[in-house]
Amino acid sequence: MASAPVRVRFCPSPTGNPHVGLVRTALFNWAFAKHHQGTLVFRIEDTDAARDSEESYNQLLDSMRWLGFDWDEGPEVGGPHAPYRQSQRMDIYRDVARKLLDGGYAYHCYCSQDELDARREAARAAGKPSGYDGHCRELTAAQVEQYQAQGREPIVRFRMPDEPITFTDLVRGEITYQPENVPDYGIVRANGAPLYTLVNPVDDALMEITHVLRGEDLLSSTPRQIALYKALIELGVAKEIPAFGHLPYVMGEGNKKLSKRDPQSSLNLYRERGFLPEGLLNYLSLLGWSLSADQDVFTIDEMVAAFDVSDVNPNPARFDLKKCEAINADHIRMLDVKDFAERCRPWLQPPHAPWAPEAFDEAKWQAIAPHAQTRVKVLSEITDNVDFLFLPEPVFDEASWNKAMKEGSDALLRTARENLAAADWTSAESLKEAVLAAGEAHGLKLGKAQAPVRVAVTGRTVGLPLFESLEVLGKEKSLARIDAALARLAG
Ligand code: GLU
Numbered sequence: 001m002a003s004a005p006v007r008v009r010f011c012p013s014p015t016g017n018p019h020v021g022l023v024r025t026a027l028f029n030w031a032f033a034k035h036h037q038g039t040l041v042f043r044i045e046d047t048d049a050a051r052d053s054e055e056s057y058n059q060l061l062d063s064m065r066w067l068g069f070d071w072d073e074g075p076e077v078g079g080p081h082a083p084y085r086q087s088q089r090m091d092i093y094r095d096v097a098r099k100l101l102d103g104g105y106a107y108h109c110y111c112s113q114d115e116l117d118a119r120r121e122a123a124r125a126a127g128k129p130s131g132y133d134g135h136c137r138e139l140t141a142a143q144v145e146q147y148q149a150q151g152r153e154p155i156v157r158f159r160m161p162d163e164p165i166t167f168t169d170l171v172r173g174e175i176t177y178q179p180e181n182v183p184d185y186g187i188v189r190a191n192g193a194p195l196y197t198l199v200n201p202v203d204d205a206l207m208e209i210t211h212v213l214r215g216e217d218l219l220s221s222t223p224r225q226i227a228l229y230k231a232l233i234e235l236g237v238a239k240e241i242p243a244f245g246h247l248p249y250v251m252g253e254g255n256k257k258l259s260k261r262d263p264q265s266s267l268n269l270y271r272e273r274g275f276l277p278e279g280l281l282n283y284l285s286l287l288g289w290s291l292s293a294d295q296d297v298f299t300i301d302e303m304v305a306a307f308d309v310s311d312v313n314p315n316p317a318r319f320d321l322k323k324c325e326a327i328n329a330d331h332i333r334m335l336d337v338k339d340f341a342e343r344c345r346p347w348l349q350p351p352h353a354p355w356a357p358e359a360f361d362e363a364k365w366q367a368i369a370p371h372a373q374t375r376v377k378v379l380s381e382i383t384d385n386v387d388f389l390f391l392p393e394p395v396f397d398e399a400s401w402n403k404a405m406k407e408g409s410d411a412l413l414r415t416a417r418e419n420l421a422a423a424d425w426t427s428a429e430s431l432k433e434a435v436l437a438a439g440e441a442h443g444l445k446l447g448k449a450q451a452p453v454r455v456a457v458t459g460r461t462v463g464l465p466l467f468e469s470l471e472v473l474g475k476e477k478s479l480a481r482i483d484a485a486l487a488r489l490a491g
């Protein structure tokens with residue numbers, strides 16, 4: 001029997017900057033859709049006018065594009081269930097809320113916040129469940145009239161069935177909620193604004209979503225949504241209850257849940273630091289999933305081919321920035337060198353680069369790029385690594401200078417300069433031999449001998465392979481910098 005086509009959704013609320021938890025959810029849905037040749041619906045849950053913004057909406061789309069995600073239905077691509085922004089679907093929700101009321105699946109609740117609070121406190125004190133107590137479930141016509149006469153504006157509340165709700169989570173297995181833990185809940189505010197509790201499952205139903213993959217923080221809303229779904233099926237609005245899978249929490253520093261406010265969780269930070277989307281996605285896929293026990297680095301295509309939500313681990317995943325960087329570094333190494341050279345562009349010009357745009361030299365960049373590609377973990381590191389090529393003079397920091405320039409460094413530098421002047425500047429190997437020989441003349445191994453040369457020419461104690469760096473910078477400039485360093489040592 002052929003199974004129904006997979007339809008999943010990614011449905012963020014445009015509030016604030018995208019964070020890594022959101023990206024992981026998008027990734028798992030996207031990979032699941034691709035793996036099953038299904039459909040990814042991108043829906044914008046912007047019913048919270050106070051918190052949503054157009055800027056966040058644009059950022060979301062821009063982030064999705066940067067990550068390389070495509071979607072089959074949603075903003076800018078359209079689809080049979082358009083519109084895909086909930087703020088443009090209000091009539092639909094009003095209509096469904098009406099049907100739920102008419103069918104007795106929901107009712108008006110006139111309780112004021114103070115009354116709700118007081119009863120909750122009393123229930124707590126008596127050791128009873130403290131959720132909504134069903135006060136307005138069966139109001140008489142006279143009571144309704146009285147409330148209305150008092151000018152009370154009701155909310156719409158969904159009537160939960162008085163029986164346990166069991167479902168099989170794709171990640172966590174069978175889960176049962178007892179009715180006392182899932183009280184009747186609000187679906188429309190007193191001002192008529194529909195709530196997430198209504199619009200999210202209604203859209204999942206209308207958009208014929210088959211699998212809901214989302215964060216564990218939403219697990220407790222699932223029994224309510226299943227009950228609502230059952231009502232929608234009876235009303236002919238929904239066809240089938242989707243399968244649910246809840247992705248594990250992501251823990252940050254100190255084993256606390258990574259929060260949206262955590263700087264480590266901001267997607268923009270990773271973009272600005274020059275993570276590759278493929279490196280970041282590879283790492284994020286490991287937050288709850290793995291390709292195999294002995295392979296941490298893989299391409300997105302490999303992930304798609306292997307991804308199955310039943311392999312997701314329900315245990316909290318730990319976000320490890322070091323590992324994220326190491327995996328990104330591996331993806332940098334995997335790039336075609338031309339591609340690498342192109343992707344570094346933003347970090348080779350202002351405002352990232354401290355040199356004047358006209359000081360940038362394309363030929364030098366092309367010559368150094370292969371050596372840079374083997375060194376950097378993130379693309380932003382490129383700027384400091386190549387600044388010696390484009391700045392008129394190296395930037396010395398005092399600590400590096402003092403570390404490299406020891407007693408006898410001047411004598412060593414003088415010999416090195418002499419040897420280098422006679423070397424073949426079209427061969428890094430020849431430059432290496434020049435410095436090696438200078439070291440031997442002063443009883444120094446290559447590592448010790450090249451340190452003062454490196455600082456004299458690049459201003460730093462660590463950097464790209466030295467002899468290739470000298471070759472690219474060129475004879476004239478390199479020797480002039482050694483002379484300047486000698487003068488500084490003498491001064
Ligand atoms: N808009 C919801 C959120 O961002 C989506 C929840 C869901 O996936 O059901 O939290």
Ligand code: ZN
Binds near residue numbers: 108109110134136
């Ligand atoms: Zn009430």
